[in-house]
Amino acid sequence: FTGSAFGSAAIWQYESLKSRVQTYFEEARADWLDKIRPQKRGDFRKQVNSWWNNLTEGQRAVTGIIAANVFVFCLWRLPGMRRIMFTYFTSDPSSRALCSPMLLSTFSHFSLFHMAANMYVLWSFSSSIVSLLGCEQFIAVYLSAGVISTFVSYVAKMATGRFEPSLGA
Numbered sequence: 001f002t003g004s005a006f007g008s009a010a011i012w013q014y015e016s017l018k019s020r021v022q023t024y025f026e027e028a029r030a031d032w033l034d035k036i037r038p039q040k041r042g043d044f045r046k047q048v049n050s051w052w053n054n055l056t057e058g059q060r061a062v063t064g065i066i067a068a069n070v071f072v073f074c075l076w077r078l079p080g081m082r083r084i085m086f087t088y089f090t091s092d093p094s095s096r097a098l099c100s101p102m103l104l105s106t107f108s109h110f111s112l113f114h115m116a117a118n119m120y121v122l123w124s125f126s127s128s129i130v131s132l133l134g135c136e137q138f139i140a141v142y143l144s145a146g147v148i149s150t151f152v153s154y155v156a157k158m159a160t161g162r163f164e165p166s167l168g169a
Contacts, residue, residue, distance in 0.1 A: 001103070002144040009140035016136065058130030059123065061138055065107075066119045072107045073115050090165035093154040102154075106146025108167045118168075 055063070072089060075081045089108040091101050109115035130138045157163055 001147045002140075005140040005144050006137070009136035013134060013136040056127040056130070057135055058126035058128070058138070061130055061135045062122050062126040065122065065139075065142065068107050069109060069115055069119060072104075073109055073112070076108070076110055086165060090167055091150045091153055092163065092165040093157050094163040095165070098154075102147045102150040103143065105150055105167060106143070110167050114168075 052060070072085075076085055076089075085108070087095065087097055088101055089104045091105040095101065109118065126138075133141065153166060157166075
């Protein structure tokens with residue numbers, strides 16, 4: 001999984017750089033079109049766009065991770081989703097589904113305080129770590145760390161004989 005994550009991140013990084021270079025040249029040619037096009041309306045849209053543009057690259061990367069965590073947290077609150085959530089969003093070495101929960105449980109929090117604390121810490125160091133690694137490599141590290149820590153949890157549960165499901169990485 002880790003090799004695939006970093007390989008995908010390298011491809012994503014290359015494609016992102018290629019896209020930025022192409023966009024630069026397209027914008028240089030299309031500047032004159034902006035002067036004749038009508039401007040889009042919408043105050044809310046402008047506020048969201050302004051907020052997004054003021055975020056650092058790290059904060060933009062973490063925003064998606066936080067959104068995924070909040071979405072999964074909300075799914076835990078739906079009674080009809082409990083069975084699916086326990087099957088795929090908790091790590092349990094005695095479960096039939098072993099691989100996908102290793103990744104999906106990384107996004108799973110049952111306590112609001114636990115999720116809020118984790119997301120605050122992630123947000124606080126995101127700018128510095130993304131400036132060091134790059135957005136793509138940061139996401140690869142995040143996902144790999146989640147899968148590896150779940151694997152270590154599996155090994156610890158097998159060694160101790162405690163086969164209860166757990167949440168998170």
